Amino acid sequence: MDDKTFRNAMGKFATGVTVISTFVDGEEHGMTANAFMSVSLNPKLVLISIGEKARMLDKINEAGTFAVNILSEEQKEYSMYFAGQIKEQRNIEFGTLNGMPVIKDALANIVCKVHSKHIAGDHTLFIGEVTELVLRDGAPLTFFEGKYGKITSPVEQ
Template identity: 75%
Template sequence: MMDDRLFRSTMGKFATGVTVITTEVDGKAHGMTANAFMSVSLNPKLVLISIGEKARMLDRIHQSGTFAVNILSAEQKEVSMLFAGQIKEEKKVEFEYIQGVPTVKGALANVVCKVHSSQVAGDHTLFIGEVQDIVLQDGTPLTFFEGKYGRLAEEQLI
């Protein structure tokens, strides 16, 4: 049987961007850091997120039927750490609302979705979201590789 640590270490070799998934339930905004995000389809415009069975966000997305994927900029490492539970002290987070869904202010992109479908896969639920709206900004993305935050190297002019 394959060792869990080997599997996690191997998956950590895939460099990703960092997102915060947000939703609203009973008038309260909620968020969680995630790097399991991908585009699925252009027509219709669909994206996929993967939420662990122990995450509080799982029931919240089932309840709300909506979520936003907020692609973080290199300057938003603290935002990621906050929503990953790595920062324990209370910090006020400013949300902006797009079509009634809370989004992270200053993110490179806010992708607002309604749940199109969901599928339980092992110890996670895959939510496919139909994109309702997008807000896009220029900037450098926050990256994640081998369990560490980073940023893309600046392009060298030749």
């Protein structure tokens, strides 16, 4: 199979959208990612996947900490900015949680210290131990087949 077919198949999995953030050398850094999942309840662990060409890879390696910000449907612009889809410079006003920069009003801000990391192909998988989190109500920003979306109604049980 070629790369495009593989990418298209992976795009069939609908995800939420996050911004991964960290703090290095007195500056906040962020990148959009949808490769995020919970790993363990005891201890509380999450996983993010960062590409080898992403500037964020060195930042997380240096900081040893990161935050996962789960975006709401109103925060599409943050995703576009940190994905490099919006080119003009913006002054992003981060909040802070346990000294980490976080996206204000995200559905969840999850602060982690790096528990372990694993190189897998052209990505590094960071397992983060959750040290703090904040939750808010709202609807998530979603991503499916390369496009942003919304959840229109809750699924009935």
